[in-house]
Amino acid sequence: MNSIAKPHAKRKRGLVLSPGGLRRLNQAIQVIEAEENAGKRFTSEELSIRTGISTSTLSRLWASKSGIDRRTINLLFNAFHLDLLSSDIQPLTDEVEAIPPSTRVDSSRTVSQIPYPSGPIPVDSPRYISRPGMDNLAFQEILQPSCTIRIKAPSGFGKSSLMLRLLQSANQQGYATAAINLQQVDTETLADPRSFLRWFSTVLSRKLKLDSKLDQYWDDLLGSKISTTLYLREAILPQLHRPLVLVINEVERAFECFHTAKNLLPLLRSWHEESQHDDVWKGLRLVLSYSTDAYLPLDINQSPFNIGLPLSLPEFNQEQIQKLAELYLVSWSDAACDRLFALIGGKPSLVGFALYHLHQGMELDELLQSAPTLEGIYRNHLQRLLAQINTYSHLIDRLKLLVRDKSPTFLDPVLAYKLEGMGLIKSMSGGWQLSCELYRITFQTYLFNL
Template sequence: MIVDELLKSVEQILPERQPLGYVQRFVLHQSWLGKTYGEMAKDSGYGADYIKEIGSQLWQDLSEALGQRVTKKNLHLVFNKVQQNSKHLKRNLPQKKSLLVESADKLSLDLISKEKMDFPSGPVPVNSPFYIPRPPLEELICNEIMQPGCLLRIKAPKKMGKSSVLHRMIAHAKQQGYHTVYLDFQEADEEVFASLDKFLRWFCVIVSQQLNLFPSLDDFWDADMGSKVSCKIYFEAYILQYIDNHPVVLALNEVNRIFEHPKIAQDVLPMLRCWHEQSKQNQIWEKLRIVVVHSTEIYIPLNINQSPFNVGVTVTLTPFTLEQVQTLALHYGLDWAANEENLKLLASLQAMVGGHPYLVNLALYHLRQSKMPLEELLQTASTPAGIYSQHLRELLTLLQKEPQLISAMQQVVAVNERVELDAIAAYKLESMGLVQLEGNQARVSCELYRLYFHQQLISKNSTKLFVNLLPENN
C-alpha cells in the first residue's frame, strides 16, 4: 500500500473527527516507513515525547474505529487487510459507494475547499499541513532553547517563514512546561521608540502581562541608576524571581524594527548580550532563554564586544529544496506533482522564485484554485498579468521611497554576477528578500526579481532616454 492510499484509508476510517494535522500525517507516514519515534523527532524538530503522544492517540483512535488493536508494529498487517476488504466490497457493490467512503470523500472535498480559501498570508498555523519542516533547523532551534541562558538568533529575509518557525518553537517550549513571552516589535507604536526609558518600560510591561505578573515598575525603577540597570533589576529581582523554577523563553520578533532607531539599538542590543553573559555567573539568569528574530544584519555601529549577534547560536532559514516544493505541492492536493516527469516543471518553479517559501506557496495556491497550467504561470510570472504582480508592485513601491535602494537594485539586475554595494543598501535589499549577500557583494535572489526589476528599472529608463533623443523631442 502506498502512503497516499494509507492516508486516504485513515481519513475514511475516522470520518467523525477533525482532518489529520501535519504532525499526525507525518507520524503515520514515518510509522509506515518503519521509523522509530526518536528518528521522527530528529527529522521533524518536535520532541520525542510529543511525537510518541501523537502516535499513541492515533493508534487508539484507529483501534476504536476498526474494532481491533492497531499499533505501530502491526500497521502494515492491519491496513493491508483493510485494503483487501475494501476491494472486495467494491467488487460486490460497484454501483454505489458505502456511506463510510462517501462521507470520507465529502470530508476530503470540504477540507480542500476550506484550505484553498486560505490565501497564503502571515505565519503558517502550527497544525497546518502547509508547513514544511526544514531539518535540521527545527531540531536545532528546539534543542537550543533547552540550554540554560541561551541566546538564539533566527535570521532570514521577509516572508521566508521566520514567524512560522518561531511559533513552532514557542509551542515546543510550552510542551516542556516553559513560560513563553512573544513580542513583535512591529506592533509597537512609534512613540514607544521616543526614548530608551519609554521603550524599556513598555518592554517590561508587556513581558509582565504575558507572564501574568502585575507590572510593578515603580518599585524597581530608579532614574539615578538609569533605564538599563533598572530594567535589569526588574527582570532579576521581580520577573525571574517571582515566577516558578521553569525557564522563560523570551521570543523577540522583527528586532530589525529597533535598527531604525540607532540611539535605542545602541543600548538595547548590548543589554541583551549582557543578560546572556549574566547566565554564566548568576544562576537566576539561566532561566531566561532569549530568541532574537530579524530580517537583516544590523547596520548600526556596535563595539564587537557589545553585539548580541556574535555570541550564542545563529540559525539562517534557507529556501525550499525541490523535494520540499514537491511535498508542499502534494499537500495542496496537486497529485500530478508526484510524477517524475512533472518534477521538471516544479524545478522550473523553484528556479523562478529561488525556492522562496512565500512565492512557492502563492504559486501552488493559484495552481490549486484555478487549475492554471504551471507553464502559463511561469511565462507570465514577472508581468502585470502574472500572479506575483501585486507582490512585485509592493516591492517596487518600497524601493521608490528610498532612491539609494533604486540605484543599488539597478546595479544588481544589470549584470549576472555579484556586485559590491553600500552596506546599508545591501542589508535593506536583503531584508526585502531581493538580494543574497556575501559580505557586501550582492546578487539578485531569484529569476522573478531579475526579470521584473530589469524591466522596471533599466529597460523603461532606456526607452525614455531613446524617446527623448528622437528629433521631434528636441
C-alpha cells in the same frame, strides 16, 4: 484539453473514483476522523500510513489526474471499512482527463480545506516543511539553561512559523513563554530609548499575565538599561518559578532609531552574559528573530548578533518543493518544478503561494508568464516592494546594477542592510546578488524599462 475527445479517441488509462465513490469515501474517512482523531483531518502522511499507499499516489487519486489500479483503490476503501463497488470507480479516458481543472478540484476531498497561504503556518498545519538540521537544533538548544538562539532570514522564509513551534515545544516542557514583536511598537515610542524600554518591560509583564511593578524598580538616576535589567531579574524571573523563553521578533526594527538600538542590543547581550554565572538569569532563554544584520551600528563586543546559536534559514531546495507540492496535492513533473524554481528560487512564501494557485487549477504556463507582472499572483507582493524602493530613492541606482549584472556585486553595509531586509538580495561568496529572477524581470519592466 478544453474540448471533449471524440469517441474513437478515448483511451483507458487506469481507474479514478466516480463522484459517488468519492462521496462514499469522504464520508467514511470523516467518520474515522471523528472516532479516532478527535474530528481533526488526517494529514497525507497519516493517510499513507493507514492505507499503505504512498502520498504521491493518494494525491493523484484525489486530483483524478492519472489512473490508479483497482487493487490500490480497494486497499484505500478497505482501510476505512468499505467494500469497493463497481459504481465507485470509472475508467480514466481522454474524456475524463479533458474535464476542466475546476471540475476536478470541486470533487477533491481536500481542496476546500487548504487555506489561502498568509502569515505564519499554524502549528497543526500539515504544510509546514521542516528543515531538520535547523529545527532539531533549535528544539534541543531551547532546553539548555541560559541559551540564546538567533534566527536570521528575510521575510517570507518561515521565521515566525519556526518560532511558533519553538514556543509550543517550550510550553510542552512547562516553561513560561512570551513573544514580543518590535513591529508593534509605536514609532514615537521606539525613537526614545527610555520610553521604549518601559514599553518593553510593560508588554513583557502583560504577556506573562503578571502585575506590572515597573515603577517600583525604575530609577532615572540608574538609567533605563539598569532599571529594565533589575525589573526582569528581581520582579519577573523569580515570580515564574520556571524557565522563561523570551522571543523577540523583528529585532532589526530597532536599527531605525540609532539611540534605541544602542541601548537595546547591548542590553540583550548583557543578559546573556549574566546568565553564564547568575542562577536567576540562567532561567532566561532568549530567542532573537531578524531579517538582516548586514549593518549594525555597534561595536562587536556590544552586539547580540555574535552570541548563542546562529540559525540562518535557507531557501527550500527542489526536494522540499516537491514535498510541499504533494501536500498541496499538486501532481507535476520534475521539469515543471525546475521551471518554477528557476523563476522564484526556493523562497518559502513564494513557493507556497504558487502551489496554492496550482492546486486551485491554475495552469503552470499561465502562472509563470504572469508572475513578474502586476496582473499575476504576486501582484500585491511586487507592488509593495516597488513602493518601498521608490520610498528609498538612493537604492535605485545601485539596484539597477544588480538587475543588469547577474554576478555578485559589492554593496556598502547600509544599502545591503536595506535590501537584504526586504528580501531582495542574498549574500554570495563574492558579494551580493538579486535573490531571484522574479525580481530581476519585474524591476527591468517597472523600474528601469530595460
